[in-house]
Amino acid sequence: MAGSDLVMHDNEFQKIDGELQRLHQQANANVVFLVDKNGQLIASAGDTHNIDTTSLASLTAGNIAATGGIARLLGEKEFTILFHEGEKDNIHISLIGQRVILVVIFGQRSSLGLVRLRVKKAAEALARIFDEIASKAEKEKVEGGKSADSPFAEISDEDIDNLFK
């Protein structure tokens, strides 16, 4: 639980966003998403207006989880790349550092080769950022520090009750 929570601050988010924007552009992709392995959308780049990003995140994570389950049955470690080809658009899904899922949706303007190449570069950069986040979280845990602007610091029963009004 608390041990595996993902806490992201603004500067980290900006770095991730920058990587996704770059990948979106360089891969000629329609949309690029970063999803937590548990199905929560972390960030996206490109035209997401016509896409239900929350559902997409959850289903992608389910997809990765299911193929991961299959891999274990076969004695494989994990399939790190999934690719689905559609009539118009294609989807390239890759697992980064065992923790996050990078999703690239692309059409005729791009190609699988290009996407593969660009994803590989972006994956390295993203893996580094998530390593930083993880080691920072580890450090904070040791120090027992709580973030100064934590929304939880003064949370009251009333705050919670208000959510269900």
Add this chain to the structure above:
Amino acid sequence: MSFINYSSREINCKIVYYGPGLCGKTTNLQFIYKKTNPEQKGKLISLATESERTLFFDFLPLALGDIRGFKVRFHLYTVPGQVFYAASRKLILKGVDGVIFVADSQIERMEANMESLDDLRINLAEQGYAVEKLPYAVQYNKRDLPRVAPVEEMNKLLNVNGVQWFEGVAPTGVGVFETLKGVAKQVLLELKKHY
């Protein structure tokens, strides 16, 4: 596993509905979906068989409101209750922040309830979790049916630790929001301990 994003000021948490086949997990989500304002919910996604049994999971994202300027989102999932979907249940439990165990109150389903609870314990343990340590509540569903076990009896069998429990009639919504609120509150209070 919660996701706290200070940049977009969002808190995301995952709650899983667990329980034996046909106990009413999907019905809980359908009722919540029906009664929530459009701006507070996403699509209800159901990966189900043709006979409407859950095949992989149901998913409903809920944005209930703000706490101290942070948007609070709960991602609700149900597992497939049928025994042979064991592998899928394990996957869906990954990274869970809170569990709602939905029990079927009908006397003839008591054994199925107990089996499902054992299954939950085993699957949580594999991830290093324990129901005793997790935000957790029990819902005794289908209280409207004629042959149901008394609640005291069910507490003895399914709730030895005396956690929060609720009576439910999911199709009409009895106990549905109460149960969700019970666990959601525990999840937020758990986060408060750490952040």
